[in-house]
Amino acid sequence: QSVLTQPPSVSAASGQKVTISCSGSSSNIGNNYVCWYQQLPGTAPKLLIYDNNKRPSGIPDRFSGSKSGTSATLGITGLQTGDEADYYCGTWDSSLSAGVFGGGTKLTVL
Amino acid sequence: QVQLVESGGGVVQPGRSLRLSCAASGFTFSNYGMHWVRQAPGKGLEWVAVILYDGSDEYYADSVKGRLTISRDNSKNTLYLQMNSLRGDDTAVYYCAKGDYSGYDGGIDYWGQGTLVTVSS
Numbered sequence: 001q002s003v004l005t006q007p008p009s010v011s012a013a014s015g016q017k018v019t020i021s022c023s024g025s026s027s028n029i030g031n032n033y034v035c036w037y038q039q040l041p042g043t044a045p046k047l048l049i050y051d052n053n054k055r056p057s058g059i060p061d062r063f064s065g066s067k068s069g070t071s072a073t074l075g076i077t078g079l080q081t082g083d084e085a086d087y088y089c090g091t092w093d094s095s096l097s098a099g100v101f102g103g104g105t106k107l108t109v110l
Numbered sequence: 111q112v113q114l115v116e117s118g119g120g121v122v123q124p125g126r127s128l129r130l131s132c133a134a135s136g137f138t139f140s141n142y143g144m145h146w147v148r149q150a151p152g153k154g155l156e157w158v159a160v161i162l163y164d165g166s167d168e169y170y171a172d173s174v175k176g177r178l179t180i181s182r183d184n185s186k187n188t189l190y191l192q193m194n195s196l197r198g199d200d201t202a203v204y205y206c207a208k209g210d211y212s213g214y215d216g217g218i219d220y221w222g223q224g225t226l227v228t229v230s231s
Contacts, residue, residue: 088155
């Protein structure tokens with residue numbers, strides 16, 4: 001059971017938009033920055049979003065992040081087949097004094 | 111460019127030990143906190159441990175506390191994970207990961223390619 005809760009799977013048609021939620025508590029999302037990671041099949045994770053809503057250089061603006069209270073959301077617009085991957089949210093938990101991840105969400109582009 | 115190259119994985123019997131290494135390059139290693147994250151086959155990411163930029167403090171997941179130890183040698187730009195009393199549920203790909211600042215509670219901005227540890231008799 002992960003500390004952060006994500007839907008196991010989401011799907012949307014090519015070219016459409018999808019959102020992935022990440023729910024936590026005041027000890028993690030509520031008081032710390034959230035990151036989002038993309039893991040393509042058979043590869044290492046890659047940073048997509050940091051500090052809740054910032055994109056590293058090279059990440060297209062089709063990817064966006066937001067945070068409200070104890071929840072965070074990843075948005076992806078203009079879906080492409082190459083976006084099919086597992087997506088994870090992550091942050092620090094100040095009560096556990098530990099890093100925490102969501103269980104991951106598998107994105108399928110129809 | 112940032113490179114993180116893990117080594118030391120393999121097959122090990124339950125109860126035995128293993129040490130993983132991670133060679134870092136492309137950034138000033140001694141300025142950043144460093145993490146280990148693992149992923150069991152077919153499962154999600156599990157954070158394992160973090161060490162501060164100067165090695166002065168470490169934090170661990172409850173599942174590994176007392177058995178796994180993170181350390182670093184800033185003179186060699188190398189991160190380590192000493193794994194003792196290994197169990198079957200330690201079987202996973204272990205990723206070395208760079209923190210985004212010197213401390214322990216920031217995000218991860220770069221990941222290595224991972225090294226597989228299989229605990230089996």
